[in-house]
Amino acid sequence: MATVTNWIDHLNxxxxxxxxxxxxxxxxxxxxxxxxxxxxxxxxxxxxxKSESDELERLARKRYGANDHKxxxxxx
Amino acid sequence: MTDQLAALTTIFTEFYYWVTxxxxxxxxxxxxxxxxxASRYKHHQHTLMKNTMLIPxxxxxxxxxxxxxxxxxxxxxGLAPSIMNESTALITDDSAFSxxxxxxxSELMAVNLGDHISGVFWAAxxxxxxxxxxxxxxxxxxxxxxxxxGILAIAIGSVFWTIDAAWGWHFDGWxxxxxxxxxxxxxxxxxxIAGGFALGVxxxxxxxxxxxxxxxxxxxxxxxxxxxxxxGLFLIYTGFWGFYAACNIPIFDLGPEYGxxxxxxxxxxxxxxxPTTLSGITFNFLMSLSGGLxxxxxxxxxxxxxxxxxxxxxxxxxxxxxxxxxxxxxxxIGMIGVVISYKLHYWVERKFKxxxxxxxxxxxxxxxxxxxxxxxFVLNGYPSSGYSVGAMWDGTTYASxxxxxxxxxxxxxxxVLGMLPxxxxxxxxxxMGKLRIPREVEIAGLDYEMMEDAKSDEKAVSSATR
Numbered sequence: 404m405a406t407v408t409n410w411i412d413h414l415n416x417x418x419x420x421x422x423x424x425x426x427x428x429x430x431x432x433x434x435x436x437x438x439x440x441x442x443x444x445x446x447x448x449x450x451x452x453k454s455e456s457d458e459l460e461r462l463a464r465k466r467y468g469a470n471d472h473k474x475x476x477x478x479x
Numbered sequence: 480m481t482d483q484l485a486a487l488t489t490i491f492t493e494f495y496y497w498v499t500x501x502x503x504x505x506x507x508x509x510x511x512x513x514x515x516x517a518s519r520y521k522h523h524q525h526t527l528m529k530n531t532m533l534i535p536x537x538x539x540x541x542x543x544x545x546x547x548x549x550x551x552x553x554x555x556x557g558l559a560p561s562i563m564n565e566s567t568a569l570i571t572d573d574s575a576f577s578x579x580x581x582x583x584x585s586e587l588m589a590v591n592l593g594d595h596i597s598g599v600f601w602a603a604x605x606x607x608x609x610x611x612x613x614x615x616x617x618x619x620x621x622x623x624x625x626x627x628x629g630i631l632a633i634a635i636g637s638v639f640w641t642i643d644a645a646w647g648w649h650f651d652g653w654x655x656x657x658x659x660x661x662x663x664x665x666x667x668x669x670x671x672i673a674g675g676f677a678l679g680v681x682x683x684x685x686x687x688x689x690x691x692x693x694x695x696x697x698x699x700x701x702x703x704x705x706x707x708x709x710x711g712l713f714l715i716y717t718g719f720w721g722f723y724a725a726c727n728i729p730i731f732d733l734g735p736e737y738g739x740x741x742x743x744x745x746x747x748x749x750x751x752x753x754p755t756t757l758s759g760i761t762f763n764f765l766m767s768l769s770g771g772l773x774x775x776x777x778x779x780x781x782x783x784x785x786x787x788x789x790x791x792x793x794x795x796x797x798x799x800x801x802x803x804x805x806x807x808x809x810x811x812i813g814m815i816g817v818v819i820s821y822k823l824h825y826w827v828e829r830k831f832k833x834x835x836x837x838x839x840x841x842x843x844x845x846x847x848x849x850x851x852x853x854x855x856f857v858l859n860g861y862p863s864s865g866y867s868v869g870a871m872w873d874g875t876t877y878a879s880x881x882x883x884x885x886x887x888x889x890x891x892x893x894x895v896l897g898m899l900p901x902x903x904x905x906x907x908x909x910x911m912g913k914l915r916i917p918r919e920v921e922i923a924g925l926d927y928e929m930m931e932d933a934k935s936d937e938k939a940v941s942s943a944t945r
Contacts, residue, residue, distance in 0.1 A: 405860030408879065409868045410753055411737050414744050421744070425754070426805040427857055436807040443811070447773050454780055 404428050488730060489595050495729045496599035502721025503606040507534065509714030510613040514620055516707030517784075517837045519700070521924020522621045529625050533612045536629050537636035541605045543583045545637035549604065551578035552645035559653035559874040562866060576651070603725040604644070607669055610722075612636035614673035615901075617837035619680055621687050622921050627908045634904055635676045643668050643896045647888060650752045655863040659871060659878030660888040663749045664726050664760075664798035666850035667892035674844015675897025677835070683905035684914060686834030688921050697828050700836070702784050712787040716768065719794060723764055723801075726750050727757065737865050753865045755802035766806040767797035770813030778821045785838070789817040792842040796820075796850035799885075800858045812853050820845040844897070848889045855885025 406429045407413045414421055424430070511530050518526040537545075551569045553561060560567050563574040571579050580587045580597075587597045612632035619628065647654035648668040654660035662668050691697055702708045727747050734742035736752060746754045771793015772786060779785035794801075796816025797809040804812070824841035827833050835841065858880045862868045869876020871884060878884060908914040916925065924930070 405858065405879075408860055408862060410733075410862055410865035411739060414733060414737065414739065414742065414754075426759075426803055427808065427861075428805070433805070436805055439811065440807045443773075443814070447777060451777055451781075454777070458780065 404432075406430075492729060493595045493599055496596070496603050496725060499721045499725035500599060500602045500606055503603070503610075503718045503725060505714045506606070506718030506722065507609050507613060509711040509716075509718060510610075510617065511711070512707045512714065513711030514617050514837065516704040516709075516711055517617065517702045518620050519703050519924070521926055521930070523926060524929055525625070525925035526620050529620075529623075529628050530613060530616045532625065532629065533616065533632040533636065534609060536632055537608050537612055538605060540633050540637035541601075541608050541641075542588070545608060545641045546581045546588075546601050546604065547578045547583075548638065548641045549578075549645050549649070550576060550581050552642055553649045553651040553653065555646070555653050559656040561651050563651065570651075604641075606725070607644075607665070607722070608636040608640060611640040611669055611673040611676075614670070614839050614843045615677040615680065618677040618835045618839040619684055620836045621925070622915055623680075623684060624913060624916055627905075627914045630908060631676075631680060631901070631904060634900060635673060639676065639896045639900050640669065640672055643672050643892055647892070648750055650750070650864065650866075653874070654884075654888055654891070655751065656869075656874050656877050657872055658884035658887055659863045659880045660884055661751070661854060661858060661861070661863050661880045662799045662851060662888070663751070663755070663802035664723055666795055666797075666799035666847040666854070667889055669847075670795045670798070670843040671847030671851065671889060671892040672897040674840045674842075674847060675893035676901035678833070678840045678844060679898040679901025679903075680905040681833050681835060681840070682831075682902055683909050686832060687836070688918065690834045691832055695832065697832075697834075705783055708784060709787060712791065715791060716794075719791070720764060723760055724757070727755065727760070728752065729757070733865065749802045751864055753802075753862065759803075760801055762806040763797060763801040763804050763809040764794060767794045767801065767809040767813035769793070770810035771796070771817045773810075774814035774817040775821070778818050785821065788838055788842045789821070792817045792820050792846040795843060796846040796853070798847075799850045799854035803858055803861060808857060812850065812857070815853065816846040816849045819849050844893055848893045851885045851889040851892070852882070855880060855882035 404427045406425050406427060511527055514530055515523050515527050551571055553570060554567045556569045557567050561570055561574075563570065563576060564572050566572075570577050573579065579585075582588070587594050588601070612635050615631060615635055616628065646652050647660045647662055648665065652660070687700065689698065690700060727749055729747050730745060731748050731752070733744045733746060733748065733752070733754065747757050749755050768790050772790040774793065775786040775789020779789065793813030793816060797804060797812045800812075801809055820841040823845045824835065824838055827840070828835070833840070859882060861880045862877065863880050864877035867876045868879060871878040871881065905914060920927075
């Protein structure tokens with residue numbers, strides 16, 4: 404997957420090749436990386452939305468009052 | 480400076496590093512705010528003083544011997560010959576990048592019209608030293624003596640991290656040659672070592688009183704001022720960006736450097752003098768930060784303290800290869816590092832009763848270690864240096880980056896130069912009775928008398944009639 408294995412050999416190539424991308428998998432992996440990023444992006448929204456809903460429902464069931472939070476404040 | 484191009488390059492480079500130093504100062508401001516925000520009110524002022532006083536302690540020792548170590552130790556000594564003088568001894572001869580120019584009595588360690596770069600380069604590395612010590616500082620708050628922390632700060636800031644930098648973060652370092660070690664933005668050389676060092680100290684220091692119940696269950700002593708923690712971590716992000724800039728040579732002609740006849744190739748390079756671009760590392764810095772934040776928010780269920788810390792851990796994990804990764808690779812690596820580090824933190828806390836007050840061992844140590852290992856797989860086959868590509872264990876040439884070399888490098892950083900010295904020095908300090916504050920003071924609070932004095936001062940002022 405390495406795009407460059409020797410910097411001296413690489414810099415001795417024609418100028419237009421030297422100026423190209425050097426990240427791992429350059430020219431062959433971009434599509435897969437974008438698909439992976441989209442999957443992670445959508446998956447993150449699904450997971451965190453579910454987690455937040457569960458948390459909010461749990462809190463709502465406890466029916467705390469407007470002043471209950473004051474007993475939680477620590478100042479030491 | 481005999482011609483305009485040389486003058487321009489020199490002054491640009493001098494100014495470039497000077498700006499990075501100013502930016503990196505924000506890391507320390509951030510660490511101070513973050514630690515005070517994480518500590519309890521009764522310990523605030525001592526916590527702040529402890530982290531502030533590492534500035535002069537590390538700076539003076541860095542001037543006296545820390546900077547010298549960096550230039551003297553790339554060969555081990557005795558492990559691989561220098562490419563400058565082909566000797567495996569300490570580099571103290573008259574070659575261009577010898578430690579002999581960086582003793583405290585050297586004329587280059589002062590205002591010198593023949594040298595426009597040594598001071599700013601010295602300062603850039605010094606700021607890394609403060610960071611290494613500051614990482615340790617956070618983990619051990621509320622129960623260590625300032626004296627003991629001062630000794631530990633000097634050890635990690637002016638001795639052990641600079642040895643690892645000479646070995647694995649130097650164009651002539653033996654770890655590049657023998658192992659193919661690659662760590663462009665210091666996953667290992669700053670973060671893994673400091674996290675490992677903190678863990679070694681924590682094993683001896685023990686937890687804060689009340690951290691664990693009588694049955695061994697950990698209790699949460701969360702941050703008391705989330706706003707200070709928030710601003711502190713944003714400042715650390717900002718300073719970290721300056722650190723990324725400081726890890727590069729901003730403009731350099733690689734053709735003559737690599738001995739290539741008639742070829743001129745101006746580029747930014749990483750610390751190993753291999754090409755990268757400031758544009759590319761900007762992509763990767765922000766994508767790995769984002770990966771860390773996304774994973775942290777998910778794994779910690781929206782907890783702000785861990786989410787912010789995870790942003791940092793994401794960058795740290797991807798830093799080893801952020802000079803070459805694709806931005807999406809950097810993001811995914813940041814995510815992986817955060818999830819493993821977070822799980823490891825709570826496993827170690829529960830299993831070994833380790834009280835890491837700010838999660839520094841996880842965010843810096845584990846994330847750094849994992850980042851090095853992942854880098855070995857993703858950058859497998861890339862050259863660790865531009866000078867001469869060779870095989871592992873050869874020593875006279877540079878091995879290519881590979882998983883085994885990175886794994887061994889991670890062990891050297893986290894374990895050999897981090898955890899082991901931290902444990903040994905803490906043991907010695909403990910044996911002298913100098914490591915931990917008295918139990919009674921810890922319970923009352925290090926700031927108890929200051930707070931009492933402030934109260935009586937205020938009483939006197941408020942009862943005054945004129």
